[in-house]
């Protein structure tokens with residue numbers, strides 16, 4: 243059986259999720275694709291850190307060992323922040339290596355450039371994991387594109403915020419303690435400020451806007467509020483009135499073609515489709531010309547949901563590339 247050699251950038255919650263799924267589902271992946279997938283190198287900041295066992299994998303802290311290896315077919319990117327992630331993926335694409343990323347901070351800003359670059363070099367870029375964790379929103383919108391037009395997208399795009407709001411309401415857990423739980427469970431960002439300030443949901447919304455509408459609004463025109471001003475008393479008072487706080491991101495293309503977005507906590511009642519979406523779940527409601535409303539709900543963060551989205555992209559790439567080794 244032919245071999246596919248892959249590298250993973252980052253071995254935190256997401257990188258480990260990818261590694262585990264590739265190992266745990268090795269047999270099924272071989273059967274489905276006809277390839278033996280081998281993780282050969284993993285990039286981290288500190289290669290001396292104690293980590294879960296990874297037989298045969300070399301831990302590295304610079305990309306040189308990857309660039310000098312002519313046989314890496316696919317790179318999974320799960321590190322933090324815009325740089326050096328953008329430069330690494332750009333270089334990989336130029337070297338005709340397929341890439342799969344979970345890095346929304348980088349992709350919201352540089353995704354369009356990377357996709358264009360990839361088209362030029364005839365390689366694939368998978369980014370399902372950047373938005374809504376295990377919910378296949380990128381694939382769904384991509385599939386809808388040729389036959390339908392999207393009017394709006396709205397939903398819960400940050401698992402940490404929804405987890406905190408749920409814990410406050412259901413169990414009376416204070417904000418800080420609920421955030422700490424979300425961090426322990428691997429839902430929150432390395433710096434959780436982006437989760438609770440609304441910035442993370444905003445970036446995901448911009449990724450969806452680029453995909454659904456072919457463009458993003460001016461970032462500074464989109465009002466963004468997080469859940470930091472939602473107090474326990476507010477949540478309790480709302481619950482008494484049978485209302486719930488949800489952190490909702492929304493993007494609309496109006497009839498004149500103007501794109502407007504907003505990200506903010508919103509009070510909703512039992513009739514609202516997002517009322518029952520609790521915990522780390524994300525939910526996205528897409529309004530299209532032909533379908534009307536389509537709602538996707540599922541786990542928005544965490545090791546396996548995110549790892550699964552990345553491995554799903556990888557399998558899609560293998561299936562799509564008649565010749566996976568397209569590098570010269």
Ligand code: NAP
Nearest residue numbers: 252253254255256286287288320321322344345543544548
């Ligand atoms: P994490 O647990 O903090 O792990 C980050 C990993 O990346 C660590 O292994 C770290 O190395 C490595 N790293 C960070 N910066 C690096 C750099 N400049 N060079 C080399 N290695 C670097 O983060 P995570 O939760 O796995 O998230 C990874 C990415 O996926 C982020 O972009 C995040 O926004 C995105 N994401 C996360 C989730 C989630 O549920 N957690 C879901 C979707 C997307 P050390 O181990 O040596 O520190």
Ligand code: HSE
Nearest residue numbers: 400401402429431543
């Ligand atoms: N921190 C993010 C969240 C991870 O809580 O939604 C998934 O993108």
